[in-house]
Amino acid sequence: MAVMSDYQHVLVGIDGSKQSEMALEKAISAALQNNAKLSLLSVINGERFPNTSTVGYGFIDRSVYDGAVKEMEKKLAHYQKQAEDAGVTNVDLKVKIGNAKIELGSKFPEANDVDLIVVGATGLNFIGRMIVGSTASYVVRESPCDVIVVKTDKENKPVDLQKTTYPEI
Numbered sequence: 001m002a003v004m005s006d007y008q009h010v011l012v013g014i015d016g017s018k019q020s021e022m023a024l025e026k027a028i029s030a031a032l033q034n035n036a037k038l039s040l041l042s043v044i045n046g047e048r049f050p051n052t053s054t055v056g057y058g059f060i061d062r063s064v065y066d067g068a069v070k071e072m073e074k075k076l077a078h079y080q081k082q083a084e085d086a087g088v089t090n091v092d093l094k095v096k097i098g099n100a101k102i103e104l105g106s107k108f109p110e111a112n113d114v115d116l117i118v119v120g121a122t123g124l125n126f127i128g129r130m131i132v133g134s135t136a137s138y139v140v141r142e143s144p145c146d147v148i149v150v151k152t153d154k155e156n157k158p159v160d161l162q163k164t165t166y167p168e169i
Contacts, residue, residue, distance in 0.1 A: 005146065007034040011114040013104045013135070014042045016075060019120025022159065023150040027118040028083050030148070036116075037090040040079055041108055042072045046097035069095050101138040109144055117143055121151045 012027035014020045024040070031038040044065055076093040083091045096103050109117060119136045136149050153159055 005034075005115075007031075007036045007116040007146075009037045009039065009112065009114045010034070010116045010118060011039045011041055011104070011109060011112070012118045013100065013120070013139075014040050014072075014076060014079060015100070015120075016042075016072075017120060017122070018159075019122050019150065021120075022153055023118045023120040023148075024079055024082070025154045026148060026150050028086050028088055029154075030116060030118065031083070031088045031091075032086065035089075037092070038083055038088050039108075039112065039114065040076050040083075040091065040093040041104060042076060042093075042095045043100035043103045044068050044072065044095065044097045045100065065097050069097070101135050101142075104135065105139040105142040106144065115145045117145060117147045119147065119149055121149050 007030060010027050010031045012020075012023050014024060027038060030036070046065065072095045073093070076095065080091045080093050094108070096108070098107075104117065104119065108114065117139055119139055121136055122134070140147050140149065151158065
């Protein structure tokens with residue numbers, strides 16, 4: 001495959017879904033082809049909760065997320081090893097608490113000079129996607145750089161995303 005551009009920093013969004021694993025495979029390939037840095041980013045949803053401040057809403061004590069952050073850091077370490085075993089020499093990982101759309105679509109890319117974002121077509125949570133809309137759609141619209149939305153496996157074969165993501169439906 002021909003290299004589309006000379007990407008220096010590839011970001012992949014990881015949420016533990018099959019689609020994010022497919023995105024990781026494509027991001028590893030893009031990083032290898034471009035000899036680029038690869039960042040693995042997972043965002044744990046940090047909703048606002050009512051509090052006693054004059055504003056009325058604030059973020060809950062972040063310590064309630066510690067278990068989820070540690071669990072996702074373990075998963076990302078596994079994916080980091082997968083990327084390094086494939087030959088990517090510069091891999092970093094980050095788990096953030098916040099809004100996945102904003103973190104993936106603008107905050108992290110702008111703060112870290114990302115020039116390619118790779119995301120899965122759908123994520124882990126069907127209900128959440130219905131309520132807040134598609135993270136992938138938001139990232140495509142708002143990103144300051146190129147975005148690849150992954151809908152195929154590593155052999156570029158179509159995947160029935162409905163069945164792989166939501167087998168109970």
